[in-house]
Amino acid sequence: GFCGWPCAVNLADQNHDVVTVDNLSRRKIDVDLEVESLTPIVSIGERLKVWESIGGKPMRFIHMDIAHQYQRLLDLIIEEKPDSIVHFAEQRAAPYSMKSSATKRYTVDNNVNGTHNLLAAIVESGQDIHVVHLGTMGVYGYGSHRGATIPEGYLKVEVPQPDGSRFEEEILHPASPGSVYHMTKTLD
Numbered sequence: 001g002f003c004g005w006p007c008a009v010n011l012a013d014q015n016h017d018v019v020t021v022d023n024l025s026r027r028k029i030d031v032d033l034e035v036e037s038l039t040p041i042v043s044i045g046e047r048l049k050v051w052e053s054i055g056g057k058p059m060r061f062i063h064m065d066i067a068h069q070y071q072r073l074l075d076l077i078i079e080e081k082p083d084s085i086v087h088f089a090e091q092r093a094a095p096y097s098m099k100s101s102a103t104k105r106y107t108v109d110n111n112v113n114g115t116h117n118l119l120a121a122i123v124e125s126g127q128d129i130h131v132v133h134l135g136t137m138g139v140y141g142y143g144s145h146r147g148a149t150i151p152e153g154y155l156k157v158e159v160p161q162p163d164g165s166r167f168e169e170e171i172l173h174p175a176s177p178g179s180v181y182h183m184t185k186t187l188d
Contacts, residue, residue, distance in 0.1 A: 003134060004088040005047065011086075012057040019080060020044070021073075021089070023065040025110070029096055032103070067114040074121040077129070084130040085122070089114045090184065097181035104180045111184035 004020060012018045030036060044061050052058050066073050066089050090111040091097065097107040122129050154170040175186040
């Protein structure tokens, strides 16, 4: 997809064994938005053939919807025993996530269930797999920070108590997602 293909090519070029899994939803979303990619996108089959024809290490492709095909995903993880999974299987467009009730529901279903299924399948497989996941700074709500450095992870805060005492606590940096898409990333 949008980020997955260049990543897969880069990993294969570094001699990693690559299996790509995709539900191929990007083209449907582009049709729904009535837009075309600025970069021409050929089918995954054609891209794989061209990659191999120029001497690239062969990659495998599996058409799967990880948000809805849990058992198939679990079986794949058990069979392949990957060292790492690069997870780009989320609907990528904030505008699409806000277009209609259907696109909002698809974004939540695809992004939240896909990530949850991946993590649950890794745990259920019993394997020690490193996950790399694409994120977005939009979950923090850019406008509210007035140019301040956005902390990563936990933020130390002082919590005042009714008796005047205070205690320090580490909390996750407050999120302020501006779209359904960014909300799904916050849930990740």
